[in-house]
Amino acid sequence: xxxxxxxxxxxxxxxxxxxxxxxxxxxxxxxxxxxxxxxxxxxxxxxxxxxxxxxxxxxxxxxxxxxxxxxxxxxxxxxxxxxxxxxxxxxxxxxxxxxxxxxxxxxxxxxxxxxxxxxxxxxxxxxxxxxxxxxxxxxxxxxxxxxxxxxxxxxxxxxxxxxxxxxxxxxxxxxxxxxxxxxxxxxxxxxxxxxxxxxxxxxxxxxxxxxxxxxxxxxxxxxxxxxxxxxxxxxxxxxxxxxxxxxxxxxxxxxxx
Amino acid sequence: xxxxxxxxxxxxxxxxxxxxxxxxxxxxxxxxxxxxxxxxxxxxxxxxxxxxxxxxxxxxxxxxxxxxxxxxxxxxxxxxxxxxxxxxxxxxxxxxxxxxxxxxxxxxxxxxxxxxxxxxxxxxxxxxxxxxxxxxxxxxxxxxxxxxxxxxxxxxxxxxxxxxxxxxxxxxxxxxxxxxxxxxxxxxxxxxxxxxxxxxxxxxxxxxxxxxxxxxxxxxxxxxxxxxxxxxxxxxxxxxxxxxxxxxxxxxxxxxxxxxxxxxxxxxxxxxxxxxxxxxxxxxxxxxxxxxxxxxxxxxxxxxxxxxxxxxxxxxxxxxxxxxxxxxxxxxxxxxxxxxxxxxxxxxxxxxxxxxxxxxxxxxxxxxxxxxxxxxxxxxxxxxxxxxxxxxxxxxxxxxxx
Numbered sequence: 001x002x003x004x005x006x007x008x009x010x011x012x013x014x015x016x017x018x019x020x021x022x023x024x025x026x027x028x029x030x031x032x033x034x035x036x037x038x039x040x041x042x043x044x045x046x047x048x049x050x051x052x053x054x055x056x057x058x059x060x061x062x063x064x065x066x067x068x069x070x071x072x073x074x075x076x077x078x079x080x081x082x083x084x085x086x087x088x089x090x091x092x093x094x095x096x097x098x099x100x101x102x103x104x105x106x107x108x109x110x111x112x113x114x115x116x117x118x119x120x121x122x123x124x125x126x127x128x129x130x131x132x133x134x135x136x137x138x139x140x141x142x143x144x145x146x147x148x149x150x151x152x153x154x155x156x157x158x159x160x161x162x163x164x165x166x167x168x169x170x171x172x173x174x175x176x177x178x179x180x181x182x183x184x185x186x187x188x189x190x191x192x193x194x195x196x197x198x199x200x201x202x203x204x205x206x207x208x209x210x211x212x213x214x215x216x217x218x219x220x221x222x223x224x225x226x227x228x229x230x231x232x233x234x235x236x237x238x239x240x241x242x243x244x245x246x247x248x249x250x251x252x253x254x255x256x257x
Numbered sequence: 258x259x260x261x262x263x264x265x266x267x268x269x270x271x272x273x274x275x276x277x278x279x280x281x282x283x284x285x286x287x288x289x290x291x292x293x294x295x296x297x298x299x300x301x302x303x304x305x306x307x308x309x310x311x312x313x314x315x316x317x318x319x320x321x322x323x324x325x326x327x328x329x330x331x332x333x334x335x336x337x338x339x340x341x342x343x344x345x346x347x348x349x350x351x352x353x354x355x356x357x358x359x360x361x362x363x364x365x366x367x368x369x370x371x372x373x374x375x376x377x378x379x380x381x382x383x384x385x386x387x388x389x390x391x392x393x394x395x396x397x398x399x400x401x402x403x404x405x406x407x408x409x410x411x412x413x414x415x416x417x418x419x420x421x422x423x424x425x426x427x428x429x430x431x432x433x434x435x436x437x438x439x440x441x442x443x444x445x446x447x448x449x450x451x452x453x454x455x456x457x458x459x460x461x462x463x464x465x466x467x468x469x470x471x472x473x474x475x476x477x478x479x480x481x482x483x484x485x486x487x488x489x490x491x492x493x494x495x496x497x498x499x500x501x502x503x504x505x506x507x508x509x510x511x512x513x514x515x516x517x518x519x520x521x522x523x524x525x526x527x528x529x530x531x532x533x534x535x536x537x538x539x540x541x542x543x544x545x546x547x548x549x550x551x552x553x554x555x556x557x558x559x560x561x562x563x564x565x566x567x568x569x570x571x572x573x574x575x576x577x578x579x580x581x582x583x584x585x586x587x588x589x590x591x592x593x594x595x596x597x598x599x600x601x602x603x604x605x606x607x608x609x610x611x612x613x614x615x616x617x618x619x620x621x622x623x624x625x626x627x628x629x630x631x632x633x634x635x636x637x638x639x640x641x642x643x644x645x646x647x648x649x650x651x652x653x654x655x656x657x658x659x
Contacts, residue, residue: 058572058653079576086574097569097656101273113262114574160573 003070005167005199006032006055011064013050013222024050026222027064032168037194038201039210042219049172051219052203056091056170057084069167086114090161092171092202096153098145104156105141108132111164131159135189151182158189162198169193171202175209181243187212188236212236263579267586270563277555278591284551285595285635286602289628292541293603296624298610299534301617306530309452310523314390316489318496320344320482320503323513339513340479342466344503345383348484352498354491355484357385362469363480368422368462369434375421378461379435381469382483389485397429397444405465408472413444415459433462438472440464492518538624545628548595549635556588556643567647568655581648588640589633596632600625 013025024047032038042048053059054066057073060081066073069088076084085091090111098107108128112119119127132138135155137148145153154174161169171190175183183206191212194200202213210216211234218226271278322340342360349358362381367374384399386392400411412433419428432439440462449458470476486495500516507513560567567580604620611618 053653056572079578082571082574082576085572091572093656097565097572099273099566099569102269106269110570111573113266114259114570114576114579118259118262164574 002034004031004033004067005069006030006201007065007067008054009065009067011051011054011061011066013047013054013059014062024222025054025061028219028222028224030217030224032199032201034199035194035197036199036201037190037212037214038217039213039215040201040203040217040219041205041207041210043205046219047222048203048219050222052170052172052201055168055201056089057081082114083116086111087116087164088167090158090164090166090169092154092157092161092169092174094173094176096145096150096157096177098153098156098160100145103142103144104132104137104148104159105129107145107156108141108160108163111160115164127163128159131163132156134162134193135159149182150178151185154178154182154186155189158186158193162193167199169198169200171200173203173205175204175206181240181247183209184236184239184243187234188240191236208234212239259579260582263582264586266579267583267590270583271587271590274559277559278594281552281555282591282595282598284548285545285592285632286548286599288541288545288548289596289599289632290602290606291544291599292538292628293600293620293624294606294610295537295541296534297603297607297618297620298616299530299537300619300621300624301607301611303527303530303534304619305617306526307523310519310526312391312449313452313519313522314392314483314485316486316492317389317519318484318486318492318499319517319519320348320484320499321515321517322478322481323515339507340482341477342470342479344506345479345482347502347506348482348499351502352495354487354495356487357389357485359383359386359389359483360466360479361386361481361483362466362474362476364469364474366435366473368418370422370431373422375418377415377418379469379473380461380463381466381474382463383466385485386463386483389483392449393447395445395447396427397442399444399463400465405467408467409465410438410440410468410472411443411464412440413446413463414442415446415461415463416448417457417460418462419445435462435464435473440468489520492520545631545635548632549592549639552588552592552595552636553639553643556584556640557646559587560584560643560647563647564650564655564658567650568652568658571650571652572656577648580650581644584644584647585637585640588644589636592632592636592640593629596629599632600628603628 008028008030011025011028012023015022015024028051040048040051050059054061057068060074068084071084073081073084099110105125105128108131109124112124112127129138129141132141135158137152137155137159140148140152145156148156175186178186187209190200190202204210211230213230214233215227215229217224320340345358345360349355359382364379365376366379367376383405384402387394387399394413397413399413400409404411414428414433422428422433423431428442428445431442433442434440446459446463452458464473466479484495484499486492496516496518503514504512570580607618607620610616
């Protein structure tokens, strides 16, 4: 078996907020293999956000070791962490976090501008367009975020996360701001990417969204309390069909005299 | 450092917020514009002052009578009336490098002609007076040395006197009465206008100094002696030699004269206008600093407002120096852009001022370069703190910022 992409070993995170110490993560050990599609669930305050920030190299654990693609993240400084985020990770946020008044294309180009190696303008454009094609928005590359729907904005954000060919795609409640239909649409994009071999970890608190993933983790009080594979996984294309059928039925009901 | 990429990022950020960018640069535009306009106006004034000093004549040394102390009471300058025509002749004869000498005997008299009268200054001089003062004749001739020796009753009048006594006709050939003595007008001076001190130089009647002493002022001494030297750098030597010569001629008496050169006057006058220029520049410089603070202000607001953006950049791999450089470049581009626009506006404003008020205006390239460099420096100086603040943000906190 190949080396895991992520290997967490007894991770602790303690925040010293004034006098009180907050023990947010209390010894989580976790391995993530290439090609996995994981949903992390938990109520607020369970430590899932801290876990996500640690996985995302935004924060260093207080104790324990974190190997990302074989590199010991715990030992890196602020700028080395930034390079890890740039090269190994892709981020998708709940609030999309696109730069306003900036075209979809330029938003997708952004991570390449911070790449350690300089990338030519032509290559940046080509790669950004390719990323937009993957999420099906190449035709809208010159649109500004406020000219796109929520689902489209999230797809631009996914394109941005993909553009540096990351080892791991991290999504923090990616469907939290979207309606059911758009959520299914976005999950469809994730499933397509996962089918193409991209490893995805997402945080969600919606059970039916977690059902689109292959493996579910439940975090409570800073520990993983359940770790199980999803049986009867939802497939976005089928869910979409069911949803459309339900919509049509609803319309017919309303239209009937 | 990813200089090229960061410059692109900074320019894109400025382009996203065009209105804010322009408003931020406005302080700089006004500041630099003010500096350029003020310094241009100040320089123009200085040039004008220098020109009006030059109109008094070049390389002139003046000898004035000194003070006289009688019974402990000290008179002011000129109270000692001891300057004689012989002093003037001795200066001309004995000192090398002297081109021209003219004694001066000044008096004020009522002059009459043509049934009109006018109170004007009577100036007894030698024919050299015109070359010393760099003054030409509009009509006629100046009196000769012979006429000076013969205390001739001839006069050359200024334009103001001509206008007052001979309106609409040529004064040359007419007769003028000073103290009821008829003087024949043989020449008319070219108009020279007001001097630096504001008096009308054309309100004068020139007559031979001998005639002035004997017939008009009725005195045996001179009001002053004007001496012109060949070159400017000879002046200190000549000034010293005149002092020595006159002292020697006084045979051990207290010095009763004073020798001054016109450079001192010119220096005093240009120093005044230099002070003015400096003052205007300083006021404008303050507005430049205010402009810089304006940039800092907006940049600080901008950092707060764009916390989320900074968070996104940090999350997707920006180093802290990338963020710092981005904000520094933004501040510098704004201030340099403001500086460039300010230069255009300053030059334009000084042209408008010169058109409207008729002030002489001189735009100096030095002030343009200084203003531009200074605006760049202001950009870096006042941009640094906001940039540093942005670079030190924590990505998690910044992303959570609403």
